Amino acid sequence: MKPSSRITIRDVAATAGVSVATVSKVLNARYGVSAATSAHVQSVIRELGYEASLVAQSLRNHKTNVIGILVADLEPFSTELLKGAAKAIKGTGYELVVYSAGGRTSDQAGWEQRYLSRLSGTLIDGAVLVTPTVIDVDYGTAVVAVDPHAGPSGLPTVDSDNLNGARLGTQHLLDLGHRRIAMITGRPDLESSRQRELGFREAMGDAGVPVDPDLIQVGDYDPDSSAAAAHLLLSDPDRPTAIFGANDVSAIAAVEVAASMGLRVPDDLSVVGFDNVPEAALASPALTTVEQPIHAMGQHAIELLIKLMHGAPVDTTHVRLTTRLVVRRSTRAV
Known part of the structure; x- marks a missing residue:
C-alpha cells in the first residue's frame, strides 16, 4: 500500500489479521467480537488513520459531524467569510466542507435548495447558506443564512448593517x-x-x-x-x-x-x-x-448553527453586526 493511498476497511482487516466482517462489527459496535479482538482492531484503526466514509457514518449513527457552507461562487466576500467560519469551527468536533455553485447563472435562483437536497441527511448535519435566494423553506436540516436575498424571515440569519x-x-x-x-x-x-x-x-x-x-x-x-x-x-x-x-x-x-x-x-x-x-x-x-465584519459574520453563522443543531437556547436568530468607515487614500476634499 502506498503511503498516500486511502486507507480502506480491507487494509485494516489485513493489518489486524481479521476478516472484513469483524472490522465492520467493531466499527458498528455489534456483538460477536471479543473485547481483546475489538481492542486490537481499534488500535489498528488508530494506527492506520482509517475513517469510515461520511455516507457510511451517517447511515450508522445519523450524524456526519460535518457542516456545509454553500456559496453561489468563490469571490472576495465569500472567501473572507470562510476564514471566519474556519476559525469558529476549531475545537467544536465538526468538520467544514465548502460547496460552490461555480457562479453559474442558471443556478442563481434556488441553487441552495438543489444542493441541500443532495447533501442534507447523508453528508452534512447543518449548513450555512451564503447569499441564498430562498429563505422561507424547510430544508430538513439546521440552516443559517448569511446576507440573504430577501428581508427578515423565519430562517436564522446573519448580516451587517x-x-x-x-x-x-x-x-x-x-x-x-x-x-x-x-x-x-x-x-x-x-x-x-x-x-x-x-x-x-x-x-x-x-x-x-x-x-x-x-x-x-x-x-x-x-x-x-x-x-x-x-x-x-x-x-x-x-x-x-x-x-x-x-x-x-x-x-x-x-x-x-x-x-x-x-x-x-x-x-x-x-x-x-x-x-x-x-x-x-x-x-x-x-x-x-x-x-462590514465579514470574518465575524462567518464566526457568528457557525456558532449560531451549532447551537441550533444541538437544540441549545439562543438569544436571537437574527444577528446584525455593525459597520464602520475606514478612511484611506482614495478620497479627498474638493
Whole structure:
C-alpha cells in the first residue's frame, strides 16, 4: 500500500489479521467480537488513520459531524467569510466542507435548495447558506443564512448593517464637499444591495442634495459590469466628482477605469467602497471603504448553527453586526 493511498476497511482487516466482517462489527459496535479482538482492531484503526466514509457514518449513527457552507461562487466576500467560519469551527468536533455553485447563472435562483437536497441527511448535519435566494423553506436540516436575498424571515440569519454603512460612506463624501456623487449599485435581487442604495439616497436627502438618476448605475457586484458602469459615468461631460461603489470590487473597478481615462484618484475623483476585503487595502491608491465584519459574520453563522443543531437556547436568530468607515487614500476634499 502506498503511503498516500486511502486507507480502506480491507487494509485494516489485513493489518489486524481479521476478516472484513469483524472490522465492520467493531466499527458498528455489534456483538460477536471479543473485547481483546475489538481492542486490537481499534488500535489498528488508530494506527492506520482509517475513517469510515461520511455516507457510511451517517447511515450508522445519523450524524456526519460535518457542516456545509454553500456559496453561489468563490469571490472576495465569500472567501473572507470562510476564514471566519474556519476559525469558529476549531475545537467544536465538526468538520467544514465548502460547496460552490461555480457562479453559474442558471443556478442563481434556488441553487441552495438543489444542493441541500443532495447533501442534507447523508453528508452534512447543518449548513450555512451564503447569499441564498430562498429563505422561507424547510430544508430538513439546521440552516443559517448569511446576507440573504430577501428581508427578515423565519430562517436564522446573519448580516451587517448595510443601511447605516452606506450612510457612513456617503456622508464621508458629503463632508468632503462633494455634491455630484454617483453610485455603482449591487445586485438588485440582494437585500444588502437594496439597503446600501437606500442608505446612499437617505444620506443625500438628509444633506439636501438631489440624486441625479443618471448617476445611479448598476454594477451587480461584478468587476466587468462595474467597469462598464464607471466608464459610462466618467465619460459624461458633467462627470461626478465622487463614486460610491456598493462593494469593493465595484469601487476598485471604478479606480482602474478612471486611471485608464487619465483621471487621478483622489485628485480628480474620490472613490469609496464597501466590505473592506484585503484587496481594498492593497489597491492603488488604498481604498476608503465601509467595513462590514465579514470574518465575524462567518464566526457568528457557525456558532449560531451549532447551537441550533444541538437544540441549545439562543438569544436571537437574527444577528446584525455593525459597520464602520475606514478612511484611506482614495478620497479627498474638493
